[in-house]
Amino acid sequence: MEKSKKTDLQTPEDPIEACAHFSRLIGGDTNLVLHGGGNSSVKASRSDITGQDREAIFVKGSGWDMGSLEVPGLTPLDLPRLKQLLELRELSDVDMMRELSAAKLDPGSPNPSVETLLHAFIPFRAVQHSHADVIVTLTNLAGMNAPDEVVRSIFGDEVIVIPYVMPGFDLAQEVRENWASQFHDGTKGMVLLNHGLFTFGDDSQTAYEMHMQLIGKAEAWLDKEAPVDSRKENALTAEILLTDLARLRSQMSKIAGKPMIVRRHVDDQVADFVQRDDYADLARRGPLTPDHIIRTKRFPMVGASQDSLDRYVKEYGSYVEEFRHRIRTEFTEIDPAPRIVLDPEIGMLTAGFTSKDAQIAADIYHHTIPVLCRSEDHLGGYEALSGEELFDVEYWDLEQAKLLKSGKPPELSGTVSLVTGAASGIGRACAEQLKQLGSAVIGVDLSPEVDQVFAGDDWIGIEADVTKSEEIDEAIKIGVERFGGLDIAVVAAGIFGNSESIEDLDSEEWRRVMSVNVDSVQLLFGRIGPLLALSPIGGRVAVIGSKNVPAPGKGAAAYSASKAALQQLCRVAALEWASNKTRVNLVHPDAVFDTGLWSEELIVERASNYGITPEEYKKRNLLSVEVTSAAVARSAISLCTDDFSTTTGASVPTDGGSDRVI
């Protein structure tokens, strides 16, 4: 989770700053809220442009995480207007969101939380809301005499307890109806069953302190009554076949209708869980809090076989059929592919249309596992909301509106790419463009800095020597387990070698250049061919060749010969792989001076071979254009898009035009 850059040591005096500050303290703990979950508010007056004081409420806006909430993420709204809305008998979610938007006191601020009306109702200035693991543990238990039995036994009447109601207008009304009969001077908070915790006070610090007090009490009770059991040995060390993983991803992607990122998890927590005899049963109990369902679906898929997947898809279809009558308007069907897969040998796989989505699903399930185990082992069993209640959240108008509005994702979203030589020059530029087009990138490079080249969930940089088979195997294993398979490969690692005449060139240097520029690619192709064959979109390979293939240069025997051999290797790959829809193409750049291949010294040397100055040498092409890494990368990556879906075995000059090539 993104950490706030601000120091959170001092309590700000301004009430809005304070709300953001204490929200960050709650949001910084993943045991309390995850990825956009939870919200907070503060009621304060706001002076408008005419100098008039307006009674306002500042509510966390959508798109902001509690853990990194800042003042601009708190939307000011017209509080008296919200109180008028609360007087309505009914209000659809879509109408509610429109009215909330109309009640904003700053049209530029984000849309406020769907729980805004509830915040507006609570008769305290400051409100904090979380989905704390320990609270949802207490409210999703089977075999209770009353749904609030355990909550009451821990907190007595210190908390207001509200039965489960979907967030939105109805929840605000439910709280409004229950408030007077349950609230008293000793009330410290409010537990929403199957959902989470609200606390409140005259200022955000009090609301925060009440939050931590109630959570501390729940924690202490759970530690005593439902201790977390010690770990067994992690048995998820056995190698899995990467092609099995890639095949499963391919099938899931086809079911989803677009490529998915599938990430493998083998940590101790997952290992313990999938080794339980009852894990399959536990996995079918449902999510901790309803808003997780859009990330994890109602259930994980159990087992990783084709049969398991077929069963899962069929079951999802029946679930939608069973409850579709609950939706009155037209709706966008959500694809039936699982987002979590549990298997005793593979561990856990998490899936999404971006690597971030796959990671969010993983974070949520890592918090789900201990709750399931504690409830099952010590508290009489775990029981989530019913199918119809969960369906209502999964197919909620507001979520549906988001689906309709989300627009077209970037062209290569959900795909996985591998780039060699990714730490600098053309390789780095290719990786950057692949990321921009939505691909998750496995960057391989000799440089140990490769892991630092980019940040984010869609990048993994692995230090490896492309000429060493065991290092390449390890890099492919790490990369494929991170993203689930391989769709695109860009070969950019290469060396120029010493600039020497044939007589001076020793065979060791010749071999070194051949080894990096050709042998390593044959090795790589051997390893990735079977993975590319399983790509749900058809494998795509772009290889950085050289102008030296059609037009070799003096003093570059090893380089020119190695790149020519590389081209033949690629053409044979194009022939051999066409049957499984993998395309292989090359670009032939020349004189790309912003790469590690070129030093100032080498430029001087090469220029002197042609009897020209280094400046003339740099601009030596027909179009007189600068051939940059980014320009070459654009051409190479274009070859990996659908723009070139009918092209394989091609060599495209990216050299600014050369009369020796044309």
Ligand SMILES: [Zn+2]
């Ligand atoms: Zn909530």
